[in-house]
Amino acid sequence: MKTIYSNKDKVLFTPGPLTTSSTVKQAMLTDLGSRDIAFIEIVRQIRQKLLEIGSCSPDVYTVVPMQGSGTFGIEAVVSSTIPPDGKLLVIANGAYGERIAKIANVLNINCYVLRGVEEKTPDLDEINKVLKTNLGFTHVAVVHCETTTGIINPIQEIGGIVRDFNCKFFVDAMSSFGAVPINLYDCDIDYLVSSSNKCFEGVPGFSFVIAKTEALEKTQGYARSLSLDLFSQWQGLERDGQFRFTPPTHALVSFHQALIELEAEGGVSGRALRYRKNHEILVDGMKDIGFELYLQPANRSYIITSFISPNHLNFDFCSFYQHLSNRGYLIYPGKVSNANCFRIGSIGYLFKLDIHALLSAVQDTLTEMQIDLSGI
Numbered sequence: 602m603k604t605i606y607s608n609k610d611k612v613l614f615t616p617g618p619l620t621t622s623s624t625v626k627q628a629m630l631t632d633l634g635s636r637d638i639a640f641i642e643i644v645r646q647i648r649q650k651l652l653e654i655g656s657c658s659p660d661v662y663t664v665v666p667m668q669g670s671g672t673f674g675i676e677a678v679v680s681s682t683i684p685p686d687g688k689l690l691v692i693a694n695g696a697y698g699e700r701i702a703k704i705a706n707v708l709n710i711n712c713y714v715l716r717g718v719e720e721k722t723p724d725l726d727e728i729n730k731v732l733k734t735n736l737g738f739t740h741v742a743v744v745h746c747e748t749t750t751g752i753i754n755p756i757q758e759i760g761g762i763v764r765d766f767n768c769k770f771f772v773d774a775m776s777s778f779g780a781v782p783i784n785l786y787d788c789d790i791d792y793l794v795s796s797s798n799k800c801f802e803g804v805p806g807f808s809f810v811i812a813k814t815e816a817l818e819k820t821q822g823y824a825r826s827l828s829l830d831l832f833s834q835w836q837g838l839e840r841d842g843q844f845r846f847t848p849p850t851h852a853l854v855s856f857h858q859a860l861i862e863l864e865a866e867g868g869v870s871g872r873a874l875r876y877r878k879n880h881e882i883l884v885d886g887m888k889d890i891g892f893e894l895y896l897q898p899a900n901r902s903y904i905i906t907s908f909i910s911p912n913h914l915n916f917d918f919c920s921f922y923q924h925l926s927n928r929g930y931l932i933y934p935g936k937v938s939n940a941n942c943f944r945i946g947s948i949g950y951l952f953k954l955d956i957h958a959l960l961s962a963v964q965d966t967l968t969e970m971q972i973d974l975s976g977i
């Protein structure tokens with residue numbers, strides 16, 4: 602074995618893990634006991650701050666951090682909040698919506714997928730129709746920013762429909778919460794999941810669920826897994842402020858620092874401003890070079906952008922990626938099913954100068970690959 606990473610970080614234009622500030626990384630140089638009072642206080646403050654960010658009163662909502670990546674948080678909600686005779690409607694327009702349905706299928710949970718095209722937001726009339734004609738749905742799930750394309754789905758409108766049918770509403774806000782304002786009351790959200798390593802600019806290690814206490818209270822005994830039992834995790838935290846099983850202490854300490862930095866930036870709106878600017882510079886610059894975008898402007902988020910891979914004999918994503926990586930910039934492969942795309946994220950500890958530097962590297966790379974997109 603030998604060290605395979607260098608001291609010089611590459612700049613990550615990905616949907617996570619992301620480039621983080623040096624102070625967030627430095628916070629990890631702390632060994633804390635998971636049952637120690639200092640760590641318990643860190644967890645308490647994180648839970649409290651996340652409620653504030655979602656504009657949630659502690660009388661109505663609670664925060665339950667879960668060890669593991671974002672998918673673990675989603676699986677915790679799906680596996681432990683739907684009763685044995687429950688029925689889940691998943692509104693899917695991308696890979697992460699499909700993943701929610703896959704989790705339900707693995708768990709043998711009665712699930713119907715309302716599948717839309719990836720380049721459009723879900724059809725609200727269709728949702729209404731499905732809920733009206735298929736009686737028996739108890740839960741509805743949707744992804745807020747479908748990172749597959751970068752599209753933003755209308756959770757407030759969907760939440761209103763879900764409320765009319767008296768279902769519980771679950772939103773995967775993995776790649777939006779922290780940088781896109783979400784008011785959980787206004788959207789009638791019962792369960793929202795996000796994670797440490799996206800718009801909060803922390804490091805990977807845990808996800809968290811913001812749950813309506815009234816809904817969560819009624820889920821005792823529904824869990825289909827021990828470690829992902831959301832109710833028991835919540836009960837443990839409420840009882841003594843501790844995780845049931847070993848928490849990722851270093852990730853939580855650095856997340857605490859990341860929350861301080863979010864506040865210093867002006868909270869969600871301050872962060873949104875920076876990401877939006879990053880996105881605008883990126884889109885204008887890529888269009889100037891000759892790239893086309895997958896989504897129409899009205900559907901695009903400032904989180905991540907899908908670009909269509911150019912139809913040029915010399916273009917090959919793997920070598921394009923490798924050239925950029927050699928220059929110190931990491932982009933992301935595409936995930937849409939009906940087009941050949943690649944993705945570039947605007948989130949993380951990235952600023953205007955980073956986007957301009959990436960654009961120069963893209964232009965230099967194309968020149969090296971002998972690709973001129975200006976005439977295509």
Ligand SMILES: Cc1ncc(COP(=O)(O)O)c(C=O)c1O
Binds near residue numbers: 671697776796
């Ligand atoms: C919208 C969305 N949901 C779920 C996930 C899965 O999260 P993780 O890879 O942390 O398990 C991601 C990851 O990018 C995502 O963007």
